[in-house]
Amino acid sequence: MTERSKLYLYHIVEALEARNLPTELALLPFIESAYNPQALSVAKAAGMWQFIPGTGRSYNLKQNIFLDERRDVLASTNAALDYLAKLHGMFGDWRLALAAYNWGEGNVLRAIARNRKAGLPTDYLSLKIPKETRHYVPKLQAVKDIVAQPQKYGLTLPSIPDHPYFVTVTTARDIDVAVAAQLAGLSLDAFHALNPSFSKPIILGATQPQILLPFENAQMFEQGLHNYQGLLSSWTTYTVTKRERTTTLAAKIGVDPATLSTINKIPVGMRLKPGSTVLIPKVKAADDEDISAYIAENAVFALEPDVPDTRKMLIRVRRHETMAAFAKRHRIPVAQIQAWNHTKRTKLAPGQIVMLHVPTSQKPTLVKAKLRVRPLPPTAKAIKARAVKLNAKKPVVKHKAKVGPIKAPKAKAQSALPTRKIASN
CATH class of the missing domain: 1.10.530.10 (Lysozyme)
Incomplete structure (x- = not known):
């Protein structure tokens, strides 16, 4: 202890x-x-x-x-x-x-x-x-x-250093627990000892996670994260839209049913409710044995190294797009896409992520996100003009809002926390 x-x-x-x-x-x-x-x-x-x-x-x-x-x-x-x-x-x-x-x-x-x-x-x-x-x-x-x-x-207790053991690091990017431990130079057991709250094999960057690491390992992690060229996260989330069984959902999104049930701890025969969030792999393994090994070892899928003068890109499958149509769109043979993604399947699911090797000379237009621009609110002049147009025969009546005096909130007195020690007897 x-x-x-x-x-x-x-x-x-x-x-x-x-x-x-x-x-x-x-x-x-x-x-x-x-x-x-x-x-x-x-x-x-x-x-x-x-x-x-x-x-x-x-x-x-x-x-x-x-x-x-x-x-x-x-x-x-x-x-x-x-x-x-x-x-x-x-x-x-x-x-x-x-x-x-x-x-x-x-x-x-x-x-x-x-x-x-x-x-x-x-x-x-x-x-x-x-x-x-x-x-x-x-x-x-x-x-x-x-x-x-x-x-x-008659006891000899181990000495405890009088200095902090860990420091806190953060990341805004999703990262597998196994990858984070690898970048920090720690075993999975040592990483989990300081970070036991991460209950899944992925750390979500959107939650602004606090990752605890020994000081030297924290420096190693930050440097490793900066230089890392591989896939940081091999998992993503999917939100269930209607009540359905695990097998039906797995077929819909192109995921092995055993993987879906095991990683999300879904009991046999249980139906998922609309709005439920499940964890699914971004990249599929070649067969069920590879998937089971992944879950057992909590390791990252080993993808083939980049071909010279190319870079890896993750492309989302369009709605109703077959493997043949996907390959034709990107001008790459079906067999090559299957080899890159370690799969023999010919069917694709809408929204599924597929990895391609793209020439470095090609601009990354395939992964650009659409920018949603919200219209600016109408000005007072525009509102008035529209009101006059809609109510040409009715005069525009201006109403003055009555605003009372704003009272500052009362400061709450902070009671001092107890300082006395626990009684010895």
Whole structure:
């Protein structure tokens, strides 16, 4: 557990000190998850701080097909410290706050109300609470004592450097997790240890992702990303337009049904609802074995190297366009297109992405996006002229809007966060 905590402990202690919260709270993930950001309990609590889905949403932790911020090191830590500070403000006692973090604030409030009604004390030790919650604070105190004096208990704990382990990098481009790890010079396990919130094999640039990397690896990643010439992302998204089965949808968009079900974790026999977003591969493998190997290894498809004096381009298939028509449009033999895309299929799906080798002398007109220009709003003069034209016999009546005085919003007083330490006994 201490080895795992070396990646995150410095950041968590800094966040606690910035909020004037007890630094002993940095040991709480030892009790919650054994400092494992990928932990998942039987109650569906996830991450180092073990947020259940509902509480996670209450503290703005995004949970969707591509991202689960309950596992995100930065986001979940901020949410957990916000929650703990709120609980301490509610109960005025760290033991009760920690009991509420484990058992739920509503349960602790009801236990306090029962004792108060019976004329009994309402402190942590006097409440009737579950065994797990009763042991929760003593466990934290025990870990604190062991960390403070490991030799007293015959232990030698690994040293934890007093400096940040990771830095944050961002990218606006979609990139496969496997490619990001490769560019950073990390194994997939090492990359996932710092970035467990990416729940799919692709990182979406549109979400402005925060990628955590060791400092040296971050520099390597930025340089590698700048120089990378290959396909950064081999996945794209598709939005379902009507209720249909996986097999029907797979045939429509030209994707292997097993790939569609496996990567999106779609149960057998389940029908997809309109508006559902699924992940699909941009480039198809030669057969089902290649697809299964891709899913198992989470690696990037190995495309053939560029032919001299050419560059790779991704072209979207037009509606009702066959393979023969597509090949004719680009003046390339069907067999050559099949070889470049590692497929023997002759059918294409509308919107499917096909990779071609295009001579460098040819301008990239095939991939230019259409620019949508919105018309400017009409001027007051134009509106008046149109009103006069439509209502030639009716005079144009001008109405003056009455605007009252604008009041500045009242500033909310910020209450100081608790600063006292957790009691030692």
